[in-house]
Amino acid sequence: MLDWDIIKMAIPLLAEGLTVTLYVSFFAGIIGTFAGIILGLLSLSNIKPLELFIRIYVDFVRGTPLLIQIFLVFFALPVIGIKFNEIWAGVAALAFNLAGYTAEIVRGSVGAVEKGQAEAAKGIGMTREKILVYILLPQAARQMVPPFTNELITMIKSSSLLSVISVYELTRSGQAIISVHFVPFEIYGLLALYYWGLITTISWATRQLERRLPAW
Amino acid sequence: MIDGDRHIGTKGTAGEPLIRIENMTKTFGEHQVLQPINLEILEKETLVVIGASGSGKTTMLRCINHLETPTTGGVYLRDEPIGGNPAEFGLPWTPFPENLVARQRRNFGFVFQRFNLFPHLTALDNVAIGPRKVLGIGKSEARARAREQLEKVFLGEHIGKRPNQLSGGQQQRVAIARALAMNPIVMLFDEPTSALDPELVKEVLDVIRLLAETGMTSVIVTHEMHFAAEVADRVTYIDHGTIVEQGPPHKLFSSPEEERTKKFLSHFHHIFDNPANP
């Protein structure tokens, strides 16, 4: 039934693709999260033009398909002189996307902290930044983790879209094998297993993080 | 004091004007919640504010420490305008920079109806965080100060607990300690016991009474008429955003002059009819 020889051959080949997927996801994850947190905090800064800019940015990220964003980075940015190779174009597009969602999560969770908290902090003479740092963020941090994990997982799965700009990531490495040997069942099965293993690991790690954040 | 309009406290402790509320109004949208309010709060005075629900008591209190910006008029603490320069002489309201307003707010200890303790911090850190992060005092010194304040509200044994491990009465006392740790000039209490189960009211009122007796200037919004009668130097009755009548408690409670005051107080007559039986 299953072609075990193909599977044995495919495992290391797919591992190469997995490495690229990990590489892209790692950098996009770091950059996107970091940028997203900064943007989220800036959107709470009460500086109106900045808030508007971030609003537009988030709306753009949420309102357009990721595939279009990838094409824009890969094909459109070079026109105005910003050029990446495929891998870094992929990293940039995924980070750009993740940052938008992360910013929204940060803004939303901080905004969801009960209003009386900021008032009590004001009442003892805290300024806006101190209220954010000492009162609101610690209370919002734990709430941010589950939605953020969802976005991270979505981002990793969406990295398979990078195959369209010929990044040799996991999905594309599988397709390459299929195109030669025509063994879709084995290969897509393996791909699913690889993604599943990767995402299970991420979920586990963020659950550990969540457990370490303040709760009451 | 000889001035007929300036009410001398029943305990005779009140001194010079500390806070002056001048022609202060507040409008939310179309709804004018405070009609022009003029009120002085004297040094060491305990001023109790009473009035029906929705009459503007909370709004007035929140305007005093500038949690709310008055629409017109303003609040002065020892002649210093709070929150900004009020509109006058044809000039518009000009807010002070945020840092300055935050610094001014330290002078007012605000106690909320719903405590608003910081749930992620222990009782000790709820009290210490102000001195630490706002006053810039070192961690151990801030904690020592916090412990001292918590002992003053009889919570020395609960300093390590989070708010959700404390009863409502204990939480409100932590909130009082948190305000006191900033060494405020005046304490503002907004119905500090109305969110509490009846059996927990006394422990909070006892702490507030003790504070008033030590000479802390206090403005207390409350529906606890017995407590008001006992602790107040002066009682102010507010209706529809207007000060209807004020005076020493024995006078206001036993022989109010205004019809509206009489009507309001009639809801509480069971309290005053039989003073021997609180």
Ligand SMILES: Nc1ncnc2c1ncn2[C@@H]1O[C@H](COP(=O)(O)OP(=O)(O)OP(=O)(O)O)[C@@H](O)[C@H]1O
């Ligand atoms: N932020 C706000 N926006 C709009 N309306 C408000 C706001 N805050 C208060 N009000 C309105 O102002 C009026 C006075 O409210 P306030 O809370 O000052 O009354 P109160 O005397 O404290 O009443 P209570 O005894 O119920 O606490 C109410 O009609 C209320 O609905």
Ligand SMILES: [Mg+2]
């Ligand atoms: Mg109120």
